Amino acid sequence: MKRAAVLGAGSWGTAFAKVLADAGNDVTLWARRPDVATAIREQHVNPDYLPELRLPTAVTATVDPADALDGADLVVIAIPSQTLRDNLGDWATHFTPDATVVSLMKGIELGTLKRMSELIVEAAGVEPDRVAVVTGPNLAAEIAAEQPAATVVACTDTDRAARVQRAIATRYLRPYTNDDVIGCELGGAVKNVIALACGMAHGMGFGENTKATLMTRGLAETARLGVALGADPMTFAGLAGLGDLVATCSSPLSRNRTFGEHLGRGESLEQAQAATRYTAEGVKSCLAIRDLAIKYGVEMPITEQVERVCHEGLDPRVAVRALMSREPKSE
Ligand SMILES: NC(=O)C1=CN([C@@H]2O[C@H](COP(=O)(O)OP(=O)(O)OC[C@H]3O[C@@H](n4cnc5c(N)ncnc54)[C@H](O)[C@@H]3O)[C@@H](O)[C@H]2O)C=CC1
Numbered sequence: 060m061k062r063a064a065v066l067g068a069g070s071w072g073t074a075f076a077k078v079l080a081d082a083g084n085d086v087t088l089w090a091r092r093p094d095v096a097t098a099i100r101e102q103h104v105n106p107d108y109l110p111e112l113r114l115p116t117a118v119t120a121t122v123d124p125a126d127a128l129d130g131a132d133l134v135v136i137a138i139p140s141q142t143l144r145d146n147l148g149d150w151a152t153h154f155t156p157d158a159t160v161v162s163l164m165k166g167i168e169l170g171t172l173k174r175m176s177e178l179i180v181e182a183a184g185v186e187p188d189r190v191a192v193v194t195g196p197n198l199a200a201e202i203a204a205e206q207p208a209a210t211v212v213a214c215t216d217t218d219r220a221a222r223v224q225r226a227i228a229t230r231y232l233r234p235y236t237n238d239d240v241i242g243c244e245l246g247g248a249v250k251n252v253i254a255l256a257c258g259m260a261h262g263m264g265f266g267e268n269t270k271a272t273l274m275t276r277g278l279a280e281t282a283r284l285g286v287a288l289g290a291d292p293m294t295f296a297g298l299a300g301l302g303d304l305v306a307t308c309s310s311p312l313s314r315n316r317t318f319g320e321h322l323g324r325g326e327s328l329e330q331a332q333a334a335t336r337y338t339a340e341g342v343k344s345c346l347a348i349r350d351l352a353i354k355y356g357v358e359m360p361i362t363e364q365v366e367r368v369c370h371e372g373l374d375p376r377v378a379v380r381a382l383m384s385r386e387p388k389s390e
């Protein structure tokens with residue numbers, strides 16, 4: 060049995076704590092708010108996120124990161140990407156030597172344009188081969204309901220990846236390993252931007268042809284960026300690429316897709332933010348991904364238009380016209 064700390068008691072942190080417990084680990088969730096930690100500890104529910112989920116008794120909770128991290132050989136992080144750097148300062152001193160640090164986050168840091176695993180290495184001083192990424196078609200509510208799904212454990216240390224794979228395997232979650240951390244992380248971050256575009260399309264009343272076009276061309280631009288950054292193009296045909304893209308772009312459970320729907324119906328960024336409560340990573344990450352594309356000289360037309368709609372007030376209908384009137388290309 061392993062001791063796992065899950066830092067972040069939102070939707071995915073809470074569902075993942077259940078996965079870890081069901082896989083046989085002792086789990087301590089770190090929550091920001093005392094009422095959430097108390098409810099998890101005493102009633103085994105998280106009333107703010109996934110309130111229908113009854114957590115296994117092997118899951119406890121605290122607001123003290125030192126308590127959560129004490130003796131943890133697996134440190135799992137599930138907070139909004141743009142808040143990671145600030146939190147790592149507090150947390151890193153409590154990491155157990157040789158603990159595996161697992162990122163569940165799907166975003167790119169604004170300004171530095173770093174992936175979350177890079178940030179963990181840089182800001183927490185963790186060696187790169189101790190950092191793993193878990194990513195795939197894993198909508199938290201479906202995993203919490205034990206609906207069968209697969210996921211990817213990406214780590215440059217293949218033995219460590221296999222250990223994490225064993226530590227999170229349950230009858231409803233089947234993890235695969237992959238050594239392409241760059242590709243897996245980029246797949247997760249960029250699909251959120253494409254899901255915003257699919258949501259906009261849905262909000263504008265467009266059907267499946269439009270969404271399939273966005274998903275397919277979205278995957279093409281994701282792979283282009285990935286290759287420029289050193290990823291294996293095959294990763295994008297796998298669970299962390301195509302798999303997560305399809306799940307997120309197709310599901311009304313996706314916060315990114317839902318956010319896009321609000322914009323597609325003509326709401327402003329502020330109105331969409333007021334109407335949605337949960338983290339929609341693509342809204343901020345589209346800026347960083349657009350900047351990465353510029354930095355590496357890669358064309359990402361869908362990302363570019365999503366950024367304009369989200370942050371420059373562009374009407375999504377004008378974005379559609381811009382995409383449809385690009386110069387003809389071969390596929
Ligand atoms: N919800 C899902 O289905 C999945 C989410 N993810 C990723 O997991 C990460 C976390 O997302 P969710 O749990 O879904 O978000 P959420 O919106 O459900 O919960 C966010 C959590 O982070 C905490 N938080 C917010 N600001 C914070 C700060 N400044 N410092 C520390 N904690 C803070 C909140 O209190 C909350 O517990 C994101 O990167 C997301 O893309 C990945 C796979 C599935």
Ligand SMILES: O=C(CO)COP(=O)(O)O
Nearest residue numbers: 195196197198313314315
């Ligand atoms: O990453 C996810 C599924 O794999 C969840 O997507 P959302 O963040 O859009 O809800």
